[in-house]
Amino acid sequence: MKKVLLFIVVTALILGSAYGIKRYLKYYTADTSRAGQLVEDFALPSLAGGEEKLSNYKGKLILLNFWASWCPPCREEIPDFIKVQSKYQSKGFTILGISIEDKELTEFYAKKVGINFPIFYDEDKSTEIGNKYGMIGIPYSILINKNQKIIAIYPSYQTLNEARLSSDIEKHLK
Numbered sequence: 001m002k003k004v005l006l007f008i009v010v011t012a013l014i015l016g017s018a019y020g021i022k023r024y025l026k027y028y029t030a031d032t033s034r035a036g037q038l039v040e041d042f043a044l045p046s047l048a049g050g051e052e053k054l055s056n057y058k059g060k061l062i063l064l065n066f067w068a069s070w071c072p073p074c075r076e077e078i079p080d081f082i083k084v085q086s087k088y089q090s091k092g093f094t095i096l097g098i099s100i101e102d103k104e105l106t107e108f109y110a111k112k113v114g115i116n117f118p119i120f121y122d123e124d125k126s127t128e129i130g131n132k133y134g135m136i137g138i139p140y141s142i143l144i145n146k147n148q149k150i151i152a153i154y155p156s157y158q159t160l161n162e163a164r165l166s167s168d169i170e171k172h173l174k
Helices: 002-027 072-091 103-113 123-132 162-173
Strands: 043-045 051-053 061-067 093-099 119-121 140-144 150-154
Touching: 043 119, 043 123, 061 072, 061 123, 061 162, 072 093, 072 103, 072 162, 093 103, 093 123, 103 119, 119 123, 150 162
Parallel strands: 061 093, 093 119
Antiparallel strands: 043 051, 061 140, 140 150
């Protein structure tokens, strides 16, 4: 009886581990299934003032990054984004930060850490826009080419760091 029970427990552990690894790999790798799709234009309030449209950035390589100041992984990746923005902004690249918070929280955090890229905000509309692109949590980033077609989706900060983003930018700026 003990051998049967041990077999069942070991089998359950193996199957559970396999399922967990499959979910991990799905969530923490770039999603290329939407590659080539045109992004839908949208307008959101900007910390710079007024509303801005995504289409205002046509002709640039863009990283849309959905984030919030209360999100530890978001806060962890922003310093890398600040470096990447400084390095590539003169070469036709920009990060567009899309905060899923209100203006006050977004503005406070952006100033506190010295975010150097355009920031949009709107608690409800930002989430709605992200959901159109498969966002199930934050941080969530989408790389968009100069013609506003999706190149890649990064569903987690663990897939996107300064080295990875720099490599992808250099590949697509050529």
